[in-house]
Amino acid sequence: MKLYYSPLACSLADHIALKEAGATFEYEAVDLKTKLTASGRDFTDISRKGYVPALILDSGEMITENIAILDYLASRYPHLSIPGELGRTRILEALTFISTELHRNFKPMWHAHGFxxxxxxxxxxxxxxxxxxxxxxxxxxxxxxxxxxxFYLFVLLLWAARFEVPVTPTLQAMRTRMQTRPAVQAAMRDEGLDVEGAGRQGAENAAALTS
Ligand SMILES: N[C@@H](CCC(=O)N[C@@H](CS)C(=O)NCC(=O)O)C(=O)O
Incomplete structure (x- = not known):
């Protein structure tokens, strides 16, 4: 598998999931402003959507959209999901809320909108x-x-820290707990992020993240 990502973008959730799964995978950064991959390819030739995440499977097929990629990884590595008849549905319910409510509402924070x-x-x-x-x-x-x-919620908690959006003590504790996990630390290091200060990073990337 190969993950196309951008540092501190929502693709960090997939990067963490792959590490937590113990999966064998490659990863390559995409500059979201120029749409060039780290190896100099035009990313829109790989994914016409032009945004991350994109996961290339060993079969060569590509999955885009964070919900679909995380659902795929949870199906393939069941310890990343929850058990029970409604397990997958509850995960999809949470992923959809995180994507279409939380993630979407960060859009004005990443762009140069007014105060x-x-x-x-x-x-x-x-x-x-x-x-x-x-x-x-x-x-x-x-x-x-x-x-x-x-994992997806954690990324948005890093964004909340970066933009000083107040979050509850429960969420602050979860963010701190996640940051102690070896897989999270490894994924963040791969992306060149400082585990402690990630919420304050990504300035150069911020303008290009359409979130
Ligand atoms: N609908 C996509 C949106 C992903 C998304 O917003 N990706 C951002 C980074 S967090 C991005 O690549 N933005 C650059 C662009 O759209 O040009 C998903 O849910 O996966």
């Missing part, structure tokens, strides 16, 4: 983070082990 628009987005995000915090069933969303949904 008021950012303040409004921050308030919306604070409410959305409060909601997901109330859903926690343990140290992580579904109990005491993290799932793919926690």
């Amino acid at each position: 008021q628009e950012k303040a409004r987005a921050s308030e919306t995000l604070e409410d959305l983070f409060q909601f997901i915090s109330d859903e926690f069933k343990g140290a992580y969303l579904f109990g005491d082990e993290p799932s793919v949904a926690d």
Whole structure:
């Protein structure tokens, strides 16, 4: 497998999932402004969508869209999912909330919008983070082990730190807990991120992240 990513982008969730799975994979950075890969290829020749994440399977097939990639990884590596008849559905429910509510509402934060628009987005995000915090069933969303949904949520918690969006003590504790996991530290190091200061990083990448 090969993951196309950009440092501190939402693709970090997939990178963490692959590390947590113990999967064998390659990874290559994409400059989201120029759309060039680290090896100099035009990324839009690889994925017409032009955004990360994109996962190339060993068969050569490509999966795009974070929800689909994380769902694929959770199906292939069941310890990244949760058990039970509704397990996959609950994961998809959480991933969809994280993608279409939380992630989408970060858009004004990444772009050069005015102060008021950012303040409004921050308030919306604070409410959305409060909601997901109330859903926690343990140290992580579904109990005491993290799932793919926690990896995606973690990335958005790094963004929250970067943009000073207030989050609950439950979420602050989860972010800190995630940062102690060897797989998380390894994925962040691969992306050139400082594990402690990642929320403050990515300035040069920020303008290109359409989130
Ligand atoms: N619908 C896509 C959106 C992914 C997305 O927003 N990726 C951002 C990074 S977090 C990106 O690559 N933006 C650059 C661009 O759209 O040109 C998904 O859910 O995977």
